[in-house]
Amino acid sequence: MRKVLKLLNSSFKVAVIGAHGGVGQSTSLLLKCNCNLISKLNLLDIVDPKGIALDLSHIPNKCKVRGFVVPDEVEEGLTGVDFVLFCLENGKITGHTRSSLFYGNAPLVEEHMNSIAKYCPSAMVAFITNPVNSLAPLAVQALANNGVDGSRRVVGVTTLDLIRTISFVSDMLDIEPSEVTSTVLGGHSGETITAIIRDGNFNESETADLCEKISDAGFDVYRARNNVSSTLGIAAAGFRITQSILSGLNGDPNVVDTAFVKSNLTRTSYFSSPVRFGKEGVEEIFPLPKFTKSQEEMLEKSFQYIEQEIQTGLDYFSKS
Numbered sequence: 001m002r003k004v005l006k007l008l009n010s011s012f013k014v015a016v017i018g019a020h021g022g023v024g025q026s027t028s029l030l031l032k033c034n035c036n037l038i039s040k041l042n043l044l045d046i047v048d049p050k051g052i053a054l055d056l057s058h059i060p061n062k063c064k065v066r067g068f069v070v071p072d073e074v075e076e077g078l079t080g081v082d083f084v085l086f087c088l089e090n091g092k093i094t095g096h097t098r099s100s101l102f103y104g105n106a107p108l109v110e111e112h113m114n115s116i117a118k119y120c121p122s123a124m125v126a127f128i129t130n131p132v133n134s135l136a137p138l139a140v141q142a143l144a145n146n147g148v149d150g151s152r153r154v155v156g157v158t159t160l161d162l163i164r165t166i167s168f169v170s171d172m173l174d175i176e177p178s179e180v181t182s183t184v185l186g187g188h189s190g191e192t193i194t195a196i197i198r199d200g201n202f203n204e205s206e207t208a209d210l211c212e213k214i215s216d217a218g219f220d221v222y223r224a225r226n227n228v229s230s231t232l233g234i235a236a237a238g239f240r241i242t243q244s245i246l247s248g249l250n251g252d253p254n255v256v257d258t259a260f261v262k263s264n265l266t267r268t269s270y271f272s273s274p275v276r277f278g279k280e281g282v283e284e285i286f287p288l289p290k291f292t293k294s295q296e297e298m299l300e301k302s303f304q305y306i307e308q309e310i311q312t313g314l315d316y317f318s319k320s
């Protein structure tokens with residue numbers, strides 16, 4: 001007899017933190033329009049997001065959107081939330097390397113993680129906010145400082161690197177995106193975005209150029225948009241990871257997506273690779289495939305950067 005899949009909830013409460021910003025607004029639009037698993041979409045920002053919420057609420061569907069000002073309305077905005085998506089950025093930061101963002105964003109993230117521990121301790125949490133490789137470990141530690149185990153519930157968003165890889169490879173080979181088997185591992189910063197090209201017959205130097213293009217893609221967008229980083233590609237990537245995480249929470253047994261998670265897969269304590277999402281968050285981390293020699297060398301090179309960036313996140317607590 002065919003087994004009927006029993007899905008549980010189909011009606012999750014989601015919070016977007018930093019919802020007034022470029023990434024926050026475009027991602028919230030996709031979530032409101034396309035995510036049938038969301039019944040309540042709470043927008044949080046230090047700039048009053050009620051106008052954005054009103055605008056989105058005119059799109060007719062079951063998902064109810066409300067705005068909450070940080071810090072006064074954080075309790076109301078986060079209570080009972082199932083999934084929190086971080087899109088905030090400290091406006092006072094100057095310079096734009098992903099790592100230069102750390103010292104501005106870390107205290108804001110710590111404060112919100114303390115609120116999450118208080119008002120929605122079992123929520124899944126995903127970081128679009130940079131630097132992803134440092135802030136996801138910081139967030140897990142912030143929850144631990146509050147007695148909450150977030151090791152399977154906090155993820156860094158690396159799906160933008162994945163969709164870029166799929167787009168570039170499918171364009172170059174003129175094949176359907178669904179046929180692309182190339183992937184991306186490691187983390188979300190220049191030296192750690194490690195594309196694993198498995199399609200086509202690229203020679204060594206073409207493969208190296210393509211991997212570099214994937215790892216530089218964020219800066220290419222930043223330059224081409226006159227110093228504005230991605231808000232549209234990342235919205236699609238943020239939507240994708242939200243859909244994956246909520247489908248897992250909803251009891252779908254086959255949800256696989258790529259994310260930067262606490263991991264034993266390599267010698268770094270966090271790593272981005274394909275994982276299975278379920279009711280408990282990250283439920284399975286898949287073994288790494290066989291690599292070519294040059295892929296192995298690239299990964300080996302990325303480990304030291306990943307570990308340093310993880311350590312930056314963890315050192316935040318020992319130094320403060």
Ligand SMILES: NC(=O)c1ccc[n+]([C@@H]2O[C@H](COP(=O)([O-])OP(=O)(O)OC[C@H]3O[C@@H](n4cnc5c(N)ncnc54)[C@H](O)[C@@H]3O)[C@@H](O)[C@H]2O)c1
Nearest residue numbers: 018020021022023045046087088089108128129130160234
């Ligand atoms: N992971 C990725 O692939 C990826 C891709 C693109 C952008 N990003 C990152 O996303 C982040 C947001 O980028 P953006 O272009 O939307 O920036 P933005 O400046 O347009 O928006 C940031 C928003 O955060 C809000 N904010 C500031 N402090 C806050 C606080 N304490 N609580 C709540 N909200 C607060 C601001 O008011 C603003 O509305 C950046 O860190 C950027 O580097 C990551």
Ligand SMILES: O=C(O)C[C@H](O)C(=O)O
Nearest residue numbers: 130160217218219229230
């Ligand atoms: O560079 C950025 O801040 C944006 C983002 O990380 C990206 O990859 O586009």
